[in-house]
Amino acid sequence: xxxxxxxxxxxxxxxxxxxxxxxxxxxxxxxxxxxxxxxxxxxxxxxxxxxxxxxxxxxxxxxxxxxxxxxxxxxxxxxxxxxxxxxxxxxxxxxxxxxxxxxxxxxxxxxxxxxxxxxxxxxxxxxxxxxxxxxxxxxxxxxxxxxxxxxxxxxxxxxxxxxxxxxxxxxxxxxxxxxxxxxxxxxxxxxxxxxxxxxxxxxxxxxxxxxxxxxxxxxxxxxxxxxxxxxxxxxxxxxxxxxxxxxxxxxxxxxxxxxxxxxxxxxxxxxxxxxxxxxxxxxxxxxxxxxxxxxxxxxxxxxxxxxxxxxxxxxxxxxxxxxxxxxxxxxxxxxxxxxxxxxxxxxxxxxxxxxxxxxxxxxxxxxxxxxxxxxxxxxxxxxxxxxxxxxxxxxxxxxxxxxxxxxxxxxxxxxxxxxxxxxxxxxxxxxxxxxxxxxxxxxxxxxxxxxxxxxxxxxxxxxxxxxxxxxxxxxxxxxxxxxxxxxxxxxxxxxxxxxxxxxxxxxxxxxxxxxxxxxxxxxxxxxxxxxxxxxxxxxxxxxxxxxxxxxxxxxxxxxxxxxxxxxxxxxxxxxxxxxxxxxxxxxxxxxxxxxxxxxxxxxxxxxxxxxxxxxxxxxxxxxxxxxxxxxxxxxxxxxxxxxxxxxxxxxxxxxxxxxxxxxxxxxxxxxxxxxxxxxxxxxxxxxxxxxxxxxxxxxxxxxxxxxxxxxxxxxxxxxxxxxxxxxxxxxxxxxxxxxxxxxxxxxxxxxxxxxxxxxxxxxxxxxxxxxxxxxxxxxxxxxxxxxxxxxxxxxxxxxxxxxxxxxxxxxxx
Numbered sequence: 001x002x003x004x005x006x007x008x009x010x011x012x013x014x015x016x017x018x019x020x021x022x023x024x025x026x027x028x029x030x031x032x033x034x035x036x037x038x039x040x041x042x043x044x045x046x047x048x049x050x051x052x053x054x055x056x057x058x059x060x061x062x063x064x065x066x067x068x069x070x071x072x073x074x075x076x077x078x079x080x081x082x083x084x085x086x087x088x089x090x091x092x093x094x095x096x097x098x099x100x101x102x103x104x105x106x107x108x109x110x111x112x113x114x115x116x117x118x119x120x121x122x123x124x125x126x127x128x129x130x131x132x133x134x135x136x137x138x139x140x141x142x143x144x145x146x147x148x149x150x151x152x153x154x155x156x157x158x159x160x161x162x163x164x165x166x167x168x169x170x171x172x173x174x175x176x177x178x179x180x181x182x183x184x185x186x187x188x189x190x191x192x193x194x195x196x197x198x199x200x201x202x203x204x205x206x207x208x209x210x211x212x213x214x215x216x217x218x219x220x221x222x223x224x225x226x227x228x229x230x231x232x233x234x235x236x237x238x239x240x241x242x243x244x245x246x247x248x249x250x251x252x253x254x255x256x257x258x259x260x261x262x263x264x265x266x267x268x269x270x271x272x273x274x275x276x277x278x279x280x281x282x283x284x285x286x287x288x289x290x291x292x293x294x295x296x297x298x299x300x301x302x303x304x305x306x307x308x309x310x311x312x313x314x315x316x317x318x319x320x321x322x323x324x325x326x327x328x329x330x331x332x333x334x335x336x337x338x339x340x341x342x343x344x345x346x347x348x349x350x351x352x353x354x355x356x357x358x359x360x361x362x363x364x365x366x367x368x369x370x371x372x373x374x375x376x377x378x379x380x381x382x383x384x385x386x387x388x389x390x391x392x393x394x395x396x397x398x399x400x401x402x403x404x405x406x407x408x409x410x411x412x413x414x415x416x417x418x419x420x421x422x423x424x425x426x427x428x429x430x431x432x433x434x435x436x437x438x439x440x441x442x443x444x445x446x447x448x449x450x451x452x453x454x455x456x457x458x459x460x461x462x463x464x465x466x467x468x469x470x471x472x473x474x475x476x477x478x479x480x481x482x483x484x485x486x487x488x489x490x491x492x493x494x495x496x497x498x499x500x501x502x503x504x505x506x507x508x509x510x511x512x513x514x515x516x517x518x519x520x521x522x523x524x525x526x527x528x529x530x531x532x533x534x535x536x537x538x539x540x541x542x543x544x545x546x547x548x549x550x551x552x553x554x555x556x557x558x559x560x561x562x563x564x565x566x567x568x569x570x571x572x573x574x575x576x577x578x579x580x581x582x583x584x585x586x587x588x589x590x591x592x593x594x595x596x597x598x599x600x601x602x603x604x605x606x607x608x609x610x611x612x613x614x615x616x617x618x619x620x621x622x623x624x625x626x627x628x629x630x631x632x633x634x635x636x637x638x639x640x641x642x643x644x645x646x647x648x649x650x651x652x653x654x655x656x657x658x659x660x661x662x663x664x665x666x667x668x669x670x671x672x673x674x675x676x677x678x679x680x681x682x683x684x685x686x687x688x689x690x691x692x693x694x695x696x697x698x699x700x701x702x703x704x705x706x707x708x709x710x711x712x713x714x715x716x717x718x719x720x721x722x723x724x725x726x727x728x729x730x731x732x733x734x735x736x737x738x739x740x741x742x743x744x745x746x747x748x749x750x751x752x753x754x755x756x757x758x759x760x761x762x763x764x765x766x767x768x769x770x771x772x773x774x775x776x777x778x779x780x781x782x783x784x785x786x787x788x789x790x791x792x793x794x795x796x797x798x799x800x801x802x803x804x805x806x807x808x809x810x811x812x813x
Contacts, residue, residue, distance in 0.1 A: 032158040033082075033110050035136075036068035040075045041084040044125075051086075051122055053184060054129040057139075058084075065137045065155045081113040084132075086125045089118045102415070103322075104189055105167035108132065110159050127187050131164060141185040142433045142457050143425045145586065147526055148182070150456050170406075172416040173439035175387065175432055178423070186436035192416050194327035194349045194382060197263035199224065199231040201248045202241070213241040215273035218661045222271065232271035236301035237278060245301075246308035249326060253315045260322050261347065264305060265329040266298060270679055272333075274662055282663050287682035288336035289365075289485075290701065292664040295336045299346065302328050306343035316345070325380055330373070332485075337369060341377035348373060349382035349416070353486045357401040358476065362483035367408060374412035382416030383409055387431065390424045390590035391490045391597075393540045394498055395506075395533075397473035402435055403446035410442040422590040426533025429469045430457070459523040461513035465530065468509040475502050484787055487730050492599045493548070493757055495541045496729065503541055510534060529587050536582055536591060539575040546571040547602060548756050554606040555756075555764045559613055561606045566620055568603065600734065600754035605768045608632040608718075631716045631769035634804065642718060642802035645709055648672040649720075649800035651695055653688040671695075674799075677704040694797040699788055705796060706782035715772045716804030719752060721783065722797040726759040728789040735768070735783050739776040748773045763797060 041055055059072045072084070079085030106119040106128035117128035133139040138153040172191040175183065179190070204224050207214055215222050215232045222232040234241050249262040272278070272294060286293040306326050309315050315324055325347035328334075335351065342348065350373055357363040373381060385405075388396060409417075417439055423432050430453040437449055454462040479497060480487060488494035498506075510531050517523040546568040553564050583592045603625055610617060611632045622629060634641060653669035661668060664680035669688035678684070683699035697703045719735065727733050733755040739748045752768050772779070781801060785794045 031112070032161065033113055033115070034158055035066045035155070036157075037082050037113070038062075038066075038072065038084060038115065038159075039070070039082045040073040040080070042075045042077065042079050042086060044086055044088055045076065047086075048122060050184060051126055053181070054126045055086075057185060058129050058133055061133050061137050061139045065139070065151060067155070079114050079116070083113075084115045084117065086129075087116060087118045088120065088125075090120050102167045102171040103191060104171065104187070106131070106164070107166075108164035110161070115159060123189055126184065127166070127168070128164070130185060130187055131166060133185075135164075136160060140433075140456065141182060142430060142453060143526075143587075144178075144180065144182040144423075147522070147529065147587070148425070152452060152456050168440045169410045169442055170415055170417045170439045172382070172418065173436065174418045175421040175423075175435060176418065178421065178432065182432070186433060187440055188436055192261040192325070192327060192347070192382060193259075194261065194263045194265055194329060194347070194384075194418075196228040196265050196268045196329070198233055198265070198267045199226055199228045201245055201264065202231070202234045206244060210240055210244065213238045213244065215271070215278075216275050217271050218274060227267075229268045230271075231267050232269070233266050233273065235273045235275065235278065236297060237273075237281065242301065242304045242308065245305045246313065249305065249309045250313050250315060253309075253324060258318045258320060258322070259324070260318060261325050261327050262309075263327045264302060265327065265349070266331065266334065270333055272297075279663050285663055286336075287664075290682040290699075291333050291335075292680050293336045294333040295330065295338050296340070298328065298334045299338045299342060299348070300340070302326060302346045303340075303343045306346050310343070310345050323380070327382070329384065331384070335369070337372035337376055344377060344379040346378060347380045347382055347416070348376065348378055349384050349418070350414070351384045353386040353483075354401050354405040355386065355396065355398040356480075356483035356485075356487060357405060358398070358480060359483040366405075370409060370412050370414065374414070378413075380416065381412075381414045382418065383414050385417070385419040386486050386489075387419040387421040387435065388486070388489065389420060389428065390422045390593040392427075392488065393495050393591075393594050394537045395427045395429065395469060395472040397429065397431065397469050397476065399431060399434055399446065399450065399473065400477075402431070403438060403442075406435070406438045406442040422593055424533055424590045425587050426530040427537075427591075429530070430454075457523075457526060458513065459517060459521070461516040461523055461527055464509050464513035464516060465527065468506055468513070468530070468534075471502070471506050471509065472498075481729065482789065484730055484789075490594070490597050491730060491732060492597060492754060493544060493729070493732075495537065495544050496548070496757065498537075498541065500541070500545075503538055506534065507538065532582060532585070533588060533591070536575075536579060536588070539571070539578055543568075543571040543575045547600070550606055551600075551602040551753070552756055552758075554602055554609050555760075555766055557609050557613075559610070560615055561610050562615070562617065562620060565603060565606050565610075569621065598749055598751050600751040602753060604628040604632070604770065605753060605766055608635060608767050608769050612636040627771035628769045631718065631771060631804065634716065635718050635767065635769060635802075639802075642716075642804050645801040645803055646673045646707060646799070648674065649798050650693040651688070651705075651796060651799070652690075652693045669695075671705075674705055674707050677706065678702060689795075692797060694795060697785060697788070697794045697796075698792065699790075700785055700794075701788075702784070702786045703794075704782050704784035705799065706780055706784075707799070707801075709779040709781070709801060711772060711777055711779055712803060714804045715774070715776075717770050717772060717779075718802040718804075719768045719770065719781065720765070720798065720800040720802060721753075721768075722763060722765040722799075723755070723783075724760050724763045724793075724795040724797070725755055726792050727755055727757045727785075728792050729757045731757065731785065731787050731789060731792050733783075733785040733794055736781070737770060738780040738782065739773050740778040740780065741775045742777045744778065747775055763795075765798070 063071045104123040104127050106124035108117045108128050119125045137155055138151045140150045142148045173188045174190050207224050213234050215235050217232050224231045245264055252262045325345050327347045330348045331351040352366055454466040458465040513527045550564040550568045553561055582588045607628055651671050653671050666684050666686055668676055679702040681701040685698040687696045735752040737750040737752055738746050741747050
């Protein structure tokens, strides 16, 4: 009883000592420490490169910002007078048992003539150094590189009479791939591993000993290759799969004692087991966000593994006392919250593109989803967002949703954050800096932060440059339309979101900003980066505009086409020449991400239409298309010199009663010569037509019709397609030719045509001449559609490959 009384009396003090307090406390004191008197910074023994880098930044800022200072020297050992001392100080064991400070927490205070920054771990010391740089010395690193550095406010003469006691709201604050000086200076941090990892656990070696745990997908046993992209998810209902996963996690923790996480996230695909016992698990079909709901299937497996790792294996904590977790992405088919409570050491990582919060329905749904996960029993929750960035050829601005979503996540127990943001600084502006500040404290005033950013970074041009970025944000919010997962990601037609009049308005704001600042000023140099990046947007918009005009005219055979061909070739040359030089500049290097996109080329189709009509190609620079011209001429003059490869070009189907492959997939017809690939989606419709034959596809997340050909001696081919369609923006419908060698390795991938985003209003029949690579021995021809929105459809009436006959090879009978 006495122990209980003492415990109750001291409980408030224990909790007060262990709960992080972000308040900056006033400390009355008669004496004060003049900053100019501080002469050195004392590092702990064994300081890492990261800590030394932070100290070097502090030394540089101190020299530039503290009047009368002779600089800061680095020192080791005991803290002497007039020094900044970096010290490790572990919290008591009893405090950690109650509520440990998040990793990265620190205290900072003056004791007589010394400033002490103290933390349990190095991350806290680094954060304390940058708190001193940010809050006392006014240092900012808004962008990477020298151009990104700026200062705000006046530096006080004396060290503030305060005691800092800070901890981050998000213990992990990662903007990938910013594991750089920018990340360190803005207190970004790693900590947890949760990327796709099943392929690293269920390996070919495991298959050799335990083949029964590997899945059967669409009737075929899937043998692992060690690929996170292509290996199927194992049979998660098999008890041995649970044992193998638990053994892998325990091995990991034994080999890496201070590791706080082990990932069991599904591979980067939707290839799940389709055996009878698995299908029985899904006897009640549920979809979420138009996709099959596999959450209970995956997270019941996670719970079973966690029980073996923690309850039975005892791997609850690291030797230093940090809690460990098994992590799993709540990704794609597992976004929905579970119908049961999670094991407390299962850490779900909620994947969502919260740029899509511009759609009020999606925003409301996502907020409700976050709240449900917060009540799932998980003690640690992460999130994976998509703040891109350079896969988009325009300024993808959504600062409003960054601020609103981070605050909501923090309110609902989400403390681990990851987002991909390969930043192109001129495009992204203050997005990365704003996110880094809000990840530390999401309750900061986002508008005040943006006010500071524009005023400090662009000086007299602040109003114009803010208008530039906010025009991009407002236009995207108003016109991007219904949500879709990472909408317009690596989409060659995405720039059509910004019509020419909006781009012109944005250019005018840049030029107004230029006019407001001296030519050689730091502000002018920053505006130049924005202008250079936006020139990339303008040139690409012109390329896409001319490509679409040429594609539509060629499909409709609206002659003459020569001017449109010329315009497209000129626009492409201008864009490619400019972009090639631009991405060599580190400030724009990430735009290379978009440049890797394999884009369509309508010129060969347009050339064949022109030559078949008897029109001239005179005046066009077509050296790049010599092969296509030769084949097109042959087709126009001697179509009988080609033979049809597919006998079932009209897509006649084999069975009157189609076969069903998965409980989530619709009935599928079997079509001679052709194969179908798809991702299950709610409402997906694949209808085989008769009289005339063909296929109609609606509500597809992904659908592909493909045929494989063993090539003969000829290298000359003409592809023939007959389609009717409606494609909303972000719907990508392509004709693709993948050329393979004898080892079945793809040696060239031709995006032959992208159907324009509109309603065709008629059936188009088009022909595309192509010469195969010399080493090609196989061809896969694929007509695919992705991201069909309500009302979209693709009607395929005919697909044929015509092979040019050589003189020595007669037509096949």
